[in-house]
Amino acid sequence: MDILITHGNMARTRSMHVRPIQLWLTGTVVLVLLMLLSGTIYHVIFLKAAREGWPVVSHLVRLVVRDEFEQRDRFMRENLDAMAQKVGEMQAKVIKLEAVGSRVSGLAGIKAEELRALDAAGSPASAPAKPAAGAAGAGGGGRGGPFVPASTPSIEQLNEVLAQLDVQTDHGSDVFTLVESRLLEKRLEMMMVPSIAPVAGGVGSGFGFRVDPFNGRAALHTGLDYPAPVGTPIRAAAAGVVRSAEPDGAYGLSLELDHGNGLVTRYAHNSRILVKPGELVRRGQDIAMVGNTGRSTGPHLHFEVLLGGVPQNPARFLARGEGLDAAEKTAAATQSRGKARRGR
Structure with missing residues (x-):
């Protein structure tokens, strides 16, 4: 070119x-x-x-560019609707968690005053609910339920609801932390107090006055007798330290555990002792074997609980331990059901 x-x-x-x-x-x-x-x-x-x-x-x-703006607005509205629906689902789950927390806290022995103290510290339960625009009546009465907007909410409304959810979840976390702490306290208390039967099976002779099997006169029986074959394992009724493990006159081969605060358990008429003085034992650990030593008419375990050297009725301690075990198991089952519902 x-x-x-x-x-x-x-x-x-x-x-x-x-x-x-x-x-x-x-x-x-x-x-x-x-x-x-x-x-x-x-x-x-x-x-x-x-x-x-x-x-x-x-x-x-x-x-x-009208079509472009309309498409952008429609996209934002759809996103806001989806976010609002998700926020409503989150609120429903938080309400369920609060109900579970109330039940579990009751099973853990937490008083209503303690929960009100948490609420007074800034939880959503202490803050008065904001009345919705156009709501009829400003009087008392409970309010609640998931966030279900009548129309497409604004970003400010969603941010406000999310902030409330954040406060509610913090409060729920505090409640469950308190429940966990209380359950751990009860568990530690249960571990240091005689709470499980040392030998499986029924009690042959209870605590209190009875006819002595040797002389036929009325006498105080200071413990519980558990009939069992020789060699049956004996469990520690609570965690503690071995105080003594030696023959002790009428008690025969006897074992004593010190649980602190003047609380002592005694296991008598043993055929064999599996622990040594000064040894730390766990709750439920095998510590001896049933025998027929000392002043005994047949193979059995004589179990005593002494507080400050004074014999106590072991059945009261064991019943209390069974109640704590049942409460702990119920609380664990409730928490498991709550997790299963959340996982659906």
């Missing part, structure tokens, strides 16, 4: 030869520059005019 360039009738004409590839590259560069220029003008001028509401330009831009 030849291009002739002249400045007048008398001027010398110049000739320029342009190859097709050069022409194609030049056209491409010009097209790219025009696209960049148009994009810059669109983003810098027209979009700014649309956002800031310039009198004439913004109206023209909105007419041109």
